[in-house]
Amino acid sequence: MPASLLVTSYVNPDLDGVAGAVAYGEFLAQTNQENTVAFIGELHQETKFVLNYFSLQHPLIIDNTDSFDQIILVDSSDLAALEGHINPAKVIEIIDHRSLHETDKFSNAKSQIELVGAAATLVAERFMNSHIVLSKSSAILLYSAIISNTLNFKGSITTERDRFAATYLNNIAELPSDYWRQLFTAKSDLSGSKLKATLAGDFATFSINNNRLGIAQVEVMNVKQLIASRVAEITEALTGLQSDNSLDFIFLNLLDLETGTNYLVTSDLNTQALLSSVFSASFANCVALNNPPLMRKQIVPLIKAELELNS
Ligand SMILES: [Mn+2]
Numbered sequence: 363m364p365a366s367l368l369v370t371s372y373v374n375p376d377l378d379g380v381a382g383a384v385a386y387g388e389f390l391a392q393t394n395q396e397n398t399v400a401f402i403g404e405l406h407q408e409t410k411f412v413l414n415y416f417s418l419q420h421p422l423i424i425d426n427t428d429s430f431d432q433i434i435l436v437d438s439s440d441l442a443a444l445e446g447h448i449n450p451a452k453v454i455e456i457i458d459h460r461s462l463h464e465t466d467k468f469s470n471a472k473s474q475i476e477l478v479g480a481a482a483t484l485v486a487e488r489f490m491n492s493h494i495v496l497s498k499s500s501a502i503l504l505y506s507a508i509i510s511n512t513l514n515f516k517g518s519i520t521t522e523r524d525r526f527a528a529t530y531l532n533n534i535a536e537l538p539s540d541y542w543r544q545l546f547t548a549k550s551d552l553s554g555s556k557l558k559a560t561l562a563g564d565f566a567t568f569s570i571n572n573n574r575l576g577i578a579q580v581e582v583m584n585v586k587q588l589i590a591s592r593v594a595e596i597t598e599a600l601t602g603l604q605s606d607n608s609l610d611f612i613f614l615n616l617l618d619l620e621t622g623t624n625y626l627v628t629s630d631l632n633t634q635a636l637l638s639s640v641f642s643a644s645f646a647n648c649v650a651l652n653n654p655p656l657m658r659k660q661i662v663p664l665i666k667a668e669l670e671l672n673s
Pocket of ligand 1 (some may be wrong): 378379437459479480481511
C-alpha cells in the first residue's frame with residue numbers, strides 16, 4: 363500500500379493556507395499522487411465567507427495527523443504554528459513565502475520558500491508552469507487568497523509574480539473587478555464578540571532570543587472607526603492573550619483594506635518602546651501609525667534584528 367499523504371497548513375489556517383493546500387492537493391491528484399487535504403483547527407471568517415459565497419465544499423477538519431505517513435505543508439514552515447500536531451520528520455515538502463521560517467527543523471522536506479505576497483501565488487505557478495488544468499473552484503480560492511494577502515495589491519508585500527498569477531487565476535475564476543470589496547467587507551464585520559474572536563483567531567507567537575512575542579493581525583475596512591470606538595476592547599483582549607501565553611511583548615498589527623494604512627496597537631509599555639525604536643512610531647492612546655504599511659510577516663524579521671542587536 364502506498365504511503366498516505368496529507369496536504370495541510372498551520373493550525374487555524376488563514377485563507378492563503380487553505381487555498382494553497384486545497385489547490386496543491388488538486389495539482390498532486392492530477393499528477394497521480396493520491397492525497398488528502400485536511401486542516402487542524404478552525405477556518406477564519408474570511409475563508410468561510412469565500413466557501414459559502416461560491417457554494418464550495420468545506421475542507422475536511424481533522425484532530426491530529428497520526429494516521430498519515432507523509433505530510434506536505436503549504437503556507438506554513440514554523441513549528442510553533444503547528445502546535446505539536448505534526449511530526450516534523452513526516453514532512454516531505456514545504457511551500458511557503460515567509461522570510462522567518464524553520465525549514466531546517468524539517469530534515470526530510472524539500473522546501474520552496476520564496477518571498478512573494480501569497481503562498482497561493484506559488485501554487486498557481488505550479489499549474490501555470492505545467493499546463494495542468496486548474497478547476498474553477500481552486501482558481502476562486504487562490505485568487506481570493508492573493509487579493510486578501512496583498513490587500514488587493516496595495517500592500518508592499520505585493521510582487522509582479524502575484525499580479526501575474528492573479529491575472530491567470532481570474533481568467534478561470536471570472537470574478538468581477540470589485541470582488542475585493544465584497545471579500546473585504548465580509549471580513550470587516552467585527553461586531554460584538556467577533557472582534558475578540560478575530561484577534562485570538564489570527565494570533566501568532568514567536569520566540570526570539572529568549573523573548574516571547576505575540577502579534578495579532580486584523581485587516582478591515584474603516585480602521586479609523588474601529589480605533590475610535592473599540593481600542594479599549596482591543597487592548598483588554600491583548601492583555602488577556604499576553605498573560606495566557608506568557609509573552610514579553612504583544613501588539614496588534616491593524617491594516618486598513620481600503621486605504622492601506624497600518625496602525626500598531628498595544629497598551630503594553632515595553633512593547634510600545636520596542637516598536638518605537640524599530641519603526642520610529644509614536645504611540646498616543648495605545649495606537650501608533652506605521653508608515654510604510656507592513657504585514658506581520660514583514661514586521662517579524664525587523665523586530666528580530668532589533669532584539670538580537672540588544673542582546
Ligand atoms: Mn500566507
